[in-house]
Amino acid sequence: MTRARRITAAVALLVGVGGGWIAVRPGPGGASEQAEIPPVFLSDLAARRLGVGPGAQIDLAIGPGGPWHPARVVRVYRPARYPTELGQEEIEFRLHLPDLQALAGRGDQVDSIVVRLRDPASASGVVERLNAASLGFRAYTSTDLAAQSSSTFEVITRFHRAIGVVTILASSVFLVAIMTLRGEAMQQQAGILRLIGVSPRTVAGAMLLVAAGVALLGSGIGIGLGFLLSLGINAYYQRLFDTALVFSRITSPLVGMATILSALLGVAAGAVAAWRLLRRTPLDQVGR
Amino acid sequence: MQPIAFLTVRTLMRTPARTALVVLGLGITGALLLDMTMLAGGLRASLGGVLSRLGFAVRVVPRGTLPFSGDAQIADADGLAAAIATRPGVAGAVPVIGTDVYVGRGDRRIPTFALGVPAPGSGVYTVLEGTDLSAGRTGAGGADGGVPVVINRHMARLDGIGIGDRLIVSRSPGRTLEAFVAVETCRVVGVADFYFDLPTQRSLAVPSPVLRRLQGRSGTGASLILVRMTEPARAESLARWITARDPRVDAFSIQQFLDRAAARLTYFNQFSLILGTISIAVAGLLITSIVTLSVGERLGEIAMLRALGFTRGRIVELVVAEGVALSVVSLPGALSLGVAIGDYLDQILRAAPAVPEGLHFFTLTAQAVARTAALLIATGAIAGAYPAAVAGRLGIAATLRREIVS
Structure with missing residues (x-):
């Protein structure tokens, strides 16, 4: 055993695991030795980085200086990762609670206790009673915890919304500029139409239709591009973070909102262009 | 160079409303570009600034x-x-x-x-x-x-x-x-x-x-x-x-510490890269559209300049200069608006939990300003390349005849 441990130390691959450490040791021991060794579940990332699989024997320590305790990998699992954990490279493993407590030398201490209630509606009252006891812990309802952990995402959502407003502003100006140019290009045509008796209202209506058409066509192309971009973003980030989380989602309400917004913007841009078009007299427009 | 600058200014001033609209559009997309440039390195620059101010050059932590x-x-x-x-x-x-x-x-x-x-x-x-x-x-x-x-x-x-x-x-x-x-x-x-x-x-x-x-x-x-x-x-x-x-320990200089922390800032780097690229693409499209239409309206004038002795190269320079001029004119607005929007976005992000007081996501640095200006001007030049190529290929006689007939 001592000999094996020494060999292990010589070839140890050390990886930080929060407060814990893992050392790979080559080959499992005998049957009686295996029976005493605590089983461990290793995350797929940990297994990949350590190059081990079920049946492998590893050494665990709470700090890089040891002391090292042997453990046996019985399963490799894929942890459910939360968005907040993305980009973090810590690897995970799971032990039975008594084994982890023994490894950490923390007696029967735990970090948290999850309580299942017969009547979930009474959660607030239970939390109040537990906190009033002042027994060295703080209790929270699941709703409180969810609100706390989601506040980062609420901020990110507000940030995205603000960026969205800026991009809408930029695209509005873009649309107005394009429609203004279109209107200028239509000056002569509009002048002739007005001279042969077509009412200014009809000319303005045509301009609005053209603008709305351009905006709708643009939004169709934009949705298509957005869909492709979304596919690319998901493929890239799912691969980068090795996760099944969806990073970009194009929903029907989103498509509807984008279409309505661009149509409204198009009509507004068309109105500006029509106003600029009808400001001049028909003779002026045909160059007389 | 002088006649090209003169003609560029005259061309842009001939249609002030159009030029103003383009400058406004470029101002907003340029502002977004500046914000994304600030965001890309902002947190790192801010963290580096705070760490440097503390005066500790090395930090030693458990490994x-x-x-x-x-x-x-x-x-x-x-x-x-x-x-x-x-x-x-x-x-x-x-x-x-x-x-x-x-x-x-x-x-x-x-x-x-x-x-x-x-x-x-x-x-x-x-x-x-x-x-x-x-x-x-x-x-x-x-x-x-x-x-x-x-x-x-x-x-x-x-x-x-x-x-x-x-x-x-x-x-x-x-x-x-x-x-x-x-x-x-x-x-x-x-x-x-x-x-x-x-x-x-x-x-x-x-x-x-x-x-x-x-x-x-x-x-x-x-x-x-x-x-x-x-x-x-x-x-x-x-x-x-x-x-x-x-x-048993890891020791970091400030630079090494920032490199390790940077791994946790992937989201902001990727976000700024995507949105910055889109901003450049929109700015480029805007300039290309406007300058192309402007060239289309001035085919006769361009053919006349060629007939007066302007070489194809000079015509290309003239059109590219229009794209660059639009970018340059929009820069002050883009930078001012970018700083204002960046401040607002910074306030939103700093409301997130676990963000220390001295840290900022959007940090205005000379490097960010220079990079934004360079990107916007380069976009103007590249966006002007297509209409410049169209103008450069014009046949003098055929174009003048077409203009007279029409």
Whole structure:
């Protein structure tokens, strides 16, 4: 055993695991030795980085200086990762609670206790009673915890919304500029139409239709591009973070909102262009 | 060059409304580009700025961790700090303990982050009012019966605690368990600015031995060793020496620390890259559309210039110059608007939990401004290339004839 441990130390691959450490040791021991060794579940990332699989024997320590305790990998699992954990490279493993407590030398201490209630509606009252006891812990309802952990995402959502407003502003100006140019290009045509008796209202209506058409066509192309971009973003980030989380989602309400917004913007841009078009007299427009 | 500049200005001034619209559009997309450039390196620049201001060139942490990211400690940190202090170029090495405690004030128990420092003047915080922890105190209560502590401004403001007040400090959140854990009676001697505090975080500093007693830890462990250097240029070699000397620790210069922290900023880097690219594409499209239409309206004029002796190259220069001029004219607006929008977006992001007070996501740097200006001008030049190619290929006689016939 001592000999094996020494060999292990010589070839140890050390990886930080929060407060814990893992050392790979080559080959499992005998049957009686295996029976005493605590089983461990290793995350797929940990297994990949350590190059081990079920049946492998590893050494665990709470700090890089040891002391090292042997453990046996019985399963490799894929942890459910939360968005907040993305980009973090810590690897995970799971032990039975008594084994982890023994490894950490923390007696029967735990970090948290999850309580299942017969009547979930009474959660607030239970939390109040537990906190009033002042027994060295703080209790929270699941709703409180969810609100706390989601506040980062609420901020990110507000940030995205603000960026969205800026991009809408930029695209509005873009649309107005394009429609203004279109209107200028239509000056002569509009002048002739007005001279042969077509009412200014009809000319303005045509301009609005053209603008709305351009905006709708643009939004169709934009949705298509957005869909492709979304596919690319998901493929890239799912691969980068090795996760099944969806990073970009194009929903029907989103498509509807984008279409309505661009149509409204198009009509507004068309109105500006029509106003600029009808400001001049028909003779002026045909160059007389 | 002079005739090209003259013609460019005249062309843009001929249709002021159109030019104004394009400049407005470019101003907004340029603002977005500046914001994304600021965001790409903002947090890193801000973090680097704060770290540099503290004056510690090297940080030593338990291996595999970041400062105060867990309960892990460097065993015999005092010994390691003493060894580091003997290295050339080192002005001092300060072992610091960080942990969560509860401060009792009447019936209230206030969750507080406690820093254990070995001596006053450690530079881990700046005293604003009162005095620092007394030199030579090992934490035993003085004749006045209280261990000296320095609190942060939040605790003073939000909890109404002032200099001279007495506090109960323990690891227990309630009175019941205080009988079973170490408890210290402390006296506030100063109010200080603690770096990297969260917006409402309460912090206090006590002598290291007191905090170790509260933690129930023996020995001379510490969460972090801060190294001040007279020659910061030696920081990286010192960090290498420390890591080689003690395999239980990681040592980082500020640059290395920022590199490690950068791995956690992937979201912002990728976001700014995507949105920055889209901004450039929109700006490019806008310039191409406008200049192409403008060239289309001036085919006769361009053919005339060619007939007067302008070479194809000069015509290409003229059209490209229009694209560049639009970018240049839009720059002041883009930069001003970008700074304003960046401030607003920064406020939104800084409302996120666990963002320290001194950090900013959008940091205006000369580099960000220069990069934005260069990207926008290059976009103008590239966007002008297509209409320039169209104008350069014009046949003089055919174009003039077409213009006259039409």
